[in-house]
Amino acid sequence: MNPTQQNISLKSLEAFSAIIKTGSATAAAKQLSLTQPGISRLLALLEDHIGFQLFYREKGRLIPTDEALTLVKEVDLTLMSVDRISLLANNIFKSNLGQLRLVAPNSFIAGPLANVVTDFLAKHPKVKISLDTHSPERAREIVAHRSADCGFIQLPENHPGLICERLVSSNTVCAVSSEHKLAKFKRLTCKDLAGEDLILLGKGRYSRLQIENVFLRDKVPLQVRLETHTVAIACTFAKQNIGIAIVNEMLAKQYANAGLVLIPFSPKIVHEYAFITSAHAPMNRLTESFYQHCKIYFEKMNKDVEHK
Known part of the structure; x- marks a missing residue:
């Protein structure tokens, strides 16, 4: 064995395997898209490295030695392993493999994100996704770290450890029981809701502040009968005619049915959502692929909202 040659060339192993399978350097060269002298040089390099002859000639053919036949099984296993590595790398490159961990509000996961994730998994069948829901404060820290x-x-957002990419917006609607006297209205204003029992999402939210401000501006007292922290609960009680829920249209759509109608609220109050990643490291390929997938999906949704 040549002590100055540290590593066996992968190309030399491929040439060796091809010669055994085809029986000649010329056929092996054709199989590997190389020249015959090129194949011969690769074989010579391999024999120089291992220190013994691998073939002898008989009637114009290259016949493997016993040593070569002993070696070829291991060589083929090595080449198969390289092929698996290549396939794995290709899957990673195309975002076809890996696990994606994401956090989002529960109502967002059950609403528009359900379709996004389902479509993404259909296109990337070997990808696994972990979905979790937390308070906005906790979600910020989980992604930032x-x-x-x-x-x-939901925007606005100014956490220094996050990169926020505005993704989708949604209007505000009134979720009204089909039995309610206002159920036939095409649009509802603060004045229409004067004296009506209301269902609002809990204080402290930016959207709640916007609602309070428009009622204050129009000098209409808010008659809040029920407060909750989820759109699902708000819509459930609205359907029971406990009150009219003022909610995010995008998240409420899944609950609209024969017993519950969604009526646009005026003036327009827009809810905006962003895709967030840590500011401390770039997105990996799988996260970037998921982000691009989300952009395409929500760009169409945004256009639909704008046309209303």
Whole structure:
């Protein structure tokens, strides 16, 4: 064995395997898209490295030695392993493999994100996704510290550890029981809701502040009968005719049915959501692929909202 040659060339192993399979350097060269002298040089390099002859000639053919036949099984296993590595790398490159960890509000996961994730998994069948829901405060920290790859959060947002990419917006609607006297209205204003029992999402939210401001501006007292923290609960009680829920249209759509109608609220109050990642490291390929997938999906949704 040549002590100056440290590593066996992968190309030399491929040439060796091809010669055994085809029986000649010329056929092996054709199989590997190389020249015959090129194949011969690769074989010579391999024999120089291992220190013994691998073939002898008989009637114009290259016949493997016993040593070569002993070696070829291991060589083929090595080449198969390289092929698996190549396939794995290709899957990673195309975002066809890996696990994606994301956080989002529960109502967002059950609503528009359900379709996004389902479509993404259909296109990337070997990808696994971990979905979790937390309070906005906790979600910010989880993504900022990279315990999750990405997340979705309602704007405005100014956490220094996050990169926020505005993704989708939604209007505000009134979720009204089909039995309510206002159920036939095409649009509802603060004045229409004067004296009506209302269902609002809990205080402290930016959207809640916007609602309070428009009622204050129009000098209409808010008659809040029920407060909750989820759109699902708000819509459930609205359907029971406990009150009229003022909610995010995008999140409420899944609850609209024969017993519950969604009526646009005026003036327009817009809810905006962003895709968030940590500011401390770039997105990996799988997260970037998921982000691009989300952009395409929500760009169409945004256009639909704008046309209303």
